Amino acid sequence: MKRLYFIVIGFVALLLASCEREQRRFQQGAPSTDTSQSHASMDEIYPGGARPPSNVANVYEENAYMVSEGKRLYEQYNCVGCHFHGGGGIGPPLMDADWIYGGEPQNIHDTIVEGRPNGMPSFRGKIPDQQVWEITAYVRSMSGLLRKDVAPGRSDDMSIKKPEESQKPEPPKK
Amino acid sequence: MKHSAFSNLGSFLLGGNHSVTSPASPQAHQINGIWWLMFWVCGAAFVLTMLSMAGAIWRRRKAIEVDHARDSRRAAFVALASGIVVVVLFVFLVASAVGMKKTEYIETRNALTIQIIGHQWWWEIIYNDPVPSQIVTTANEIHVPVGKPVLILTSSRDVIHSFWAPNLNGKRDLIPGYQTAFWIQADHPGVYRGQCAEFCGHQHAHMGFEVIADPAGKYEQWKAAQILPAKEPEDDVKRHGREVFLSHPCVMCHTIRGTDAGSRVGPDLTHLASRGTIAAGTLKNTTGNLAGWIMNSQSIKPGNHMPSMSLQPDDLQALLAYLGSLQ
Ligand SMILES: [Cu+2]
Numbered sequence: 001m002k003r004l005y006f007i008v009i010g011f012v013a014l015l016l017a018s019c020e021r022e023q024r025r026f027q028q029g030a031p032s033t034d035t036s037q038s039h040a041s042m043d044e045i046y047p048g049g050a051r052p053p054s055n056v057a058n059v060y061e062e063n064a065y066m067v068s069e070g071k072r073l074y075e076q077y078n079c080v081g082c083h084f085h086g087g088g089g090i091g092p093p094l095m096d097a098d099w100i101y102g103g104e105p106q107n108i109h110d111t112i113v114e115g116r117p118n119g120m121p122s123f124r125g126k127i128p129d130q131q132v133w134e135i136t137a138y139v140r141s142m143s144g145l146l147r148k149d150v151a152p153g154r155s156d157d158m159s160i161k162k163p164e165e166s167q168k169p170e171p172p173k174k
Numbered sequence: 175m176k177h178s179a180f181s182n183l184g185s186f187l188l189g190g191n192h193s194v195t196s197p198a199s200p201q202a203h204q205i206n207g208i209w210w211l212m213f214w215v216c217g218a219a220f221v222l223t224m225l226s227m228a229g230a231i232w233r234r235r236k237a238i239e240v241d242h243a244r245d246s247r248r249a250a251f252v253a254l255a256s257g258i259v260v261v262v263l264f265v266f267l268v269a270s271a272v273g274m275k276k277t278e279y280i281e282t283r284n285a286l287t288i289q290i291i292g293h294q295w296w297w298e299i300i301y302n303d304p305v306p307s308q309i310v311t312t313a314n315e316i317h318v319p320v321g322k323p324v325l326i327l328t329s330s331r332d333v334i335h336s337f338w339a340p341n342l343n344g345k346r347d348l349i350p351g352y353q354t355a356f357w358i359q360a361d362h363p364g365v366y367r368g369q370c371a372e373f374c375g376h377q378h379a380h381m382g383f384e385v386i387a388d389p390a391g392k393y394e395q396w397k398a399a400q401i402l403p404a405k406e407p408e409d410d411v412k413r414h415g416r417e418v419f420l421s422h423p424c425v426m427c428h429t430i431r432g433t434d435a436g437s438r439v440g441p442d443l444t445h446l447a448s449r450g451t452i453a454a455g456t457l458k459n460t461t462g463n464l465a466g467w468i469m470n471s472q473s474i475k476p477g478n479h480m481p482s483m484s485l486q487p488d489d490l491q492a493l494l495a496y497l498g499s500l501q
């Protein structure tokens with residue numbers, strides 16, 4: 001009897017976990033394009049010491065739909081033109097463990113919004129914040145940092161590399 | 175603009191601007207002919223079958239009564255009926271083969287060529303021209319001249335869609351990475367409604383379009399206006415509206431020819447104000463609807479690829495004034 005009880009609980013827990021994976025949030029409310037909360041800064045000197053690093057968790061990293069939206073936008077906003085499919089070109093590779101500006105969600109968000117001095121354009125005000133977080137989640141899936149069942153399993157174009165879900169995890173070095 | 179399932183069914187049977195039974199092109203006449211042939215023949219067969227069954231029940235024989243002469247007459251009758259069924263099916267086969275051949279045939283002599291590209295969940299319409307500056311790009315509204323063959327080239331940017339304007343022709347699938355061709359020709363002026371006919375995701379039901387058949391002169395006028403780049407804003411409010419457009423996410427997805435906006439993720443807005451509807455036939459193109467669409471497109475077409483925006487009230491008003499001036 002007790003075993004049955006555990007099996008049922010385990011099963012329900014599994015089902016609940018997949019709820020978040022499949023949730024489609026269309027009505028997020030109009031995402032604000034205000035980025036004054038940004039943590040990016042262009043140098044390492046601060047009066048009175050640095051702000052503590054922010055550890056914003058990106059809830060979209062649990063959500064397969066949001067990550068696939070990020071993947072679509074990565075193509076449509078032409079990140080792919082500079083970073084290719086993660087291997088890098090004009091911009092640095094995004095599928096490896098090396099991050100110039102940090103590989104945490106908040107770092108990547110800030111990189112997209114603020115731009116970076118050696119050629120990364122600033123998308124401030126041009127990409128709604130909700131989409132920036134979607135793209136951030138996708139960028140992290142490229143180096144295998146997302147759960148396998150959330151990362152995209154296929155591409156819309158001819159595949160040149162393994163899908164993100166089969167990418168070997170490359171935890172950020174920095 | 176919204177069509178309920180019932181009014182669609184009604185107009186399908188009784189005719190209308192979204193109906194197989196009010197054909198407005200040579201191909202649609204073929205399809206309509208086959209439809210009515212099948213309707214009357216199958217209707218007659220149904221009535222005859224029901225009458226025979228009623229007769230059989232009425233004149234049922236007693237279990238023990240055996241009449242060999244009558245039985246052999248019956249066998250002959252069954253053979254005759256089977257023969258008639260075979261003949262009728264053969265007539266259908268020939269009629270549909272002939273009809274299909276006529277609709278599949280592609281008329282290219284002095285045809286106008288239009289490229290139609292399916293997107294989730296709207297239609298990109300491109301009027302090809304050897305001279306690049308004469309190419310016209312628009313969305314969801316296809317203007318054609320009456321009486322002239324129009325060669326349509328289809329493809330898709332994402333998933334399989336299907337182009338179906340029942341008054342003009344049968345369905346045609348739009349397949350990613352693959353171009354198909356067919357032609358339509360509108361016999362008389364009118365507005366014919368169409369709809370995506372292959373399930374393509376969340377907003378498949380809101381992926382409509384209109385084919386507007388104009389007399390040649392009116393069509394040429396329309397085309398000439400569409401070729402022009404967007405009108406320069408003539409006052410400060412509209413100038414500010416253009417600035418809002420170019421400094422907000424709009425510029426990442428839309429084209430307004432004559433400005434820096436050149437993205438093709440969403441519909442070309444160069445002559446937005448000349449269109450009757452927005453969002454693929456979902457809303458009438460009024461200032462109020464436009465405001466609602468921009469601020470909260472996700473409540474109108476949940477899941478569509480344009481995010482809801484947040485704009486300051488002044489910016490929104492200026493943007494609406496500018497978009498409204500894009501005749
Ligand atoms: Cu569809």
